[in-house]
Amino acid sequence: MEANKDSAIQCLHMAKESITDASNSSHPEACYDKAIRLINKAKKLYEDVNPSHHGFDKNLKSIDDLLGYVLTKKHQHGPHHQSSAASSSSSSTTPSSSRSNNQESSSSSGNESGNDSSPTYTKEQKDEVLKIISYKDDYYKVLGVDKKATKDEIKKAYRKLALKFHPDRNTVPEATEAFKIIGGAYIKLGWTNKKECSEDSMEEEVAD
Structure with a gap:
């Protein structure tokens, strides 16, 4: 050994x-x-x-x-990064306006290119991605876990979301950004020892 x-x-x-x-x-x-x-x-x-x-x-x-x-x-650093960065820089500061802008963009693209240019993702998938992005400053909401979640629960939630929002599986343009946010939330929360930290001090630590 x-x-x-x-x-x-x-x-x-x-x-x-x-x-x-x-x-x-x-x-x-x-x-x-x-x-x-x-x-x-x-x-x-x-x-x-x-x-x-x-x-x-x-x-x-x-x-x-x-x-x-x-x-x-x-x-x-992957091939999706540049397109995601361009999409992020042009998005609005609020989730609702971002959703509206993206819907208008998709509609406009469809009118110009014809029916064959329909997106390969559903509205539900798009909304889920935008929701993750809107939660980027709240690591618990990103992973969908309670503040008292155990390390195993956090790890399980991360793995489930990482598969769901992986850019190779999720064709929503902003999926790469959502995937990075999920990974960042796991790095912040996955290692925290809940037995050694009070809830208040843990929140301060995550905020840093």
């Missing part, structure tokens, strides 16, 4: 190098993919290793925390 732990730690060090390389690479996704493979290998070798003890951020206290962080970083 000790040998497995040492091998897992070595994998984490190599993953950290790949994450660092991504910031200077013209193909950052390849670096993040390599890091994800190494992190998964570390998990198989010794699941209980704590990344924060080996050069990673103090908030990343488990391998699942680290995987969530790297997946979020990868999609920030």
Whole structure:
């Protein structure tokens, strides 16, 4: 077991190098993919290793925390990022006006291009994405969990939402932005030790 732990730690060090390389690479996704493979290998070798003890951020206290962080970083640099950024910069400051503007844009596009340009997503999917974006400053609402939720409940909620709003599965233009917000909320809340923090101090910590 000790040998497995040492091998897992070595994998984490190599993953950290790949994450660092991504910031200077013209193909950052390849670096993040390599890091994800190494992190998964570390998990198989010794699941209980704590990344924060080996050069990673103090908030990343488990391998699942680290995987969530790297997946979020990868999609920030992915092919959907530029289109999402352009969409975000042109959106209004309120969810209702944003929804109105996007509906008008879709309608206009449909009139110009004909019936074949109909969106491949439903109105419900669009509304769900916009709701996540409107909650971006409230991590609990983003994940749909109570402030007293356990770490396992937070992790379960994150995984469910990450699958639902993953840009490869959700074709709503703003899905990438919603996916990043979900990942950020999990990083903020997933590691918090509820037994050591009062609710008030926890809220102050999240607000920081």
